[in-house]
Amino acid sequence: MKDLLSISALSKQDILRILNLADQLKFDLKHGIAHRTLEGKTLAMLFRKSSTRTRVSFETGMYQLGGHAMFLSSNDIQLGRGEPIRDTARVLSRYSNGIMIRTFAQSEVEELAQYADIPVINGLTDFAHPCQILADLMTIRERQTVLEGLTLCYIGDGNNMANSLIAGGALCGMKVRVATPKGYEPDAGVTARAGDALTLTNDPFEAAKGADVICTDVWASMGQEAEAEKRKQDFAGFQVNGALMANANANAMVLHCLPAHRGEEITDEIFEAHAGEIFDEAENRLHAQKAVLEILMG
Ligand code: CP
Numbered sequence: 393m394k395d396l397l398s399i400s401a402l403s404k405q406d407i408l409r410i411l412n413l414a415d416q417l418k419f420d421l422k423h424g425i426a427h428r429t430l431e432g433k434t435l436a437m438l439f440r441k442s443s444t445r446t447r448v449s450f451e452t453g454m455y456q457l458g459g460h461a462m463f464l465s466s467n468d469i470q471l472g473r474g475e476p477i478r479d480t481a482r483v484l485s486r487y488s489n490g491i492m493i494r495t496f497a498q499s500e501v502e503e504l505a506q507y508a509d510i511p512v513i514n515g516l517t518d519f520a521h522p523c524q525i526l527a528d529l530m531t532i533r534e535r536q537t538v539l540e541g542l543t544l545c546y547i548g549d550g551n552n553m554a555n556s557l558i559a560g561g562a563l564c565g566m567k568v569r570v571a572t573p574k575g576y577e578p579d580a581g582v583t584a585r586a587g588d589a590l591t592l593t594n595d596p597f598e599a600a601k602g603a604d605v606i607c608t609d610v611w612a613s614m615g616q617e618a619e620a621e622k623r624k625q626d627f628a629g630f631q632v633n634g635a636l637m638a639n640a641n642a643n644a645m646v647l648h649c650l651p652a653h654r655g656e657e658i659t660d661e662i663f664e665a666h667a668g669e670i671f672d673e674a675e676n677r678l679h680a681q682k683a684v685l686e687i688l689m690g
């Protein structure tokens with residue numbers, strides 16, 4: 393493993409290695425056992441979009457591992473004034489030991505990785521959100537013990553979250569069911585690679601039937617603000633609510649990468665009833681990313 397650009401670029405062994413180390417790091421943190429594996433190392437964090445969890449968990453993770461993280465908003469660095477990504481990659485490679493980037497196009501992350509001599513981590517693109525899915529798989533495994541054989545259901549937009557959940561779920565031996573409105577399907581390459589592991593439908597109730605985990609995400613992602621009103625209409629009926637949950641397994645978990653829009657993709661009632669696992673999921677970003685940082689930069 394040189395970079396973390398997407399879940400599809402990982403093997404099942406890579407994922408299990410990250411999840412096992414993440415569990416260990418979480419246990420050790422709670423028991424006061426320090427890991428100073430990145431002493432003297434720095435992570436450059438490039439952001440072209442907003443963030444709460446990704447920024448804070450990477451910054452905290454680097455600190456806990458003995459290193460340092462630099463928050464670089466594209467508004468404040470020369471990248472935002474048009475300095476090419478390939479030059480930014482080569483400059484940052486002379487100062488830092490790793491780069492995390494949150495941006496729009498997946499191709500920008502790929503180009504950054506091509507020109508950087510140091511590991512590159514995708515902190516969300518329009519196509520993928522691999523760090524989030526590692527935390528999601530960690531959270532599911534914590535509560536269900538195994539991933540293999542579980543039914544993972546995603547309701548909503550065929551976006552970065554959908555693409556990465558499909559890839560991660562299929563790699564880990566889960567049955568993945570995805571329900572989107574017509575015209576909002578996930579990436580065709582991702583769905584083709586998932587093969588028989590994936591069921592795609594436009595019927596949320598069919599997707600949720602007997603599922604062990606129900607996931608959802610916002611209807612309008614960052615960069616799609618102008619479409620928000622149209623999307624509210626197109627996604628009516630694709631809400632995680634009491635009726636939908638009644639169709640899932642009795643003990644089904646609910647996951648949401650956050651931020652959530654209560655009353656849109658999820659009701660307040662279901663969100664609060666599952667706040668335990670949703671905020672474990674947010675916490676696990678820290679542990680899963682520390683595992684990635686140790687593996688790539690240690
Ligand atoms: N889930 C997630 O990536 O959150 P942020 O946008 O706050 O980083």
Ligand code: NVA
Pocket residue numbers: 516517518551552553609610612613614649650651
């Ligand atoms: N799909 C959302 C996820 C946010 C963490 C977005 O891209 O805005």
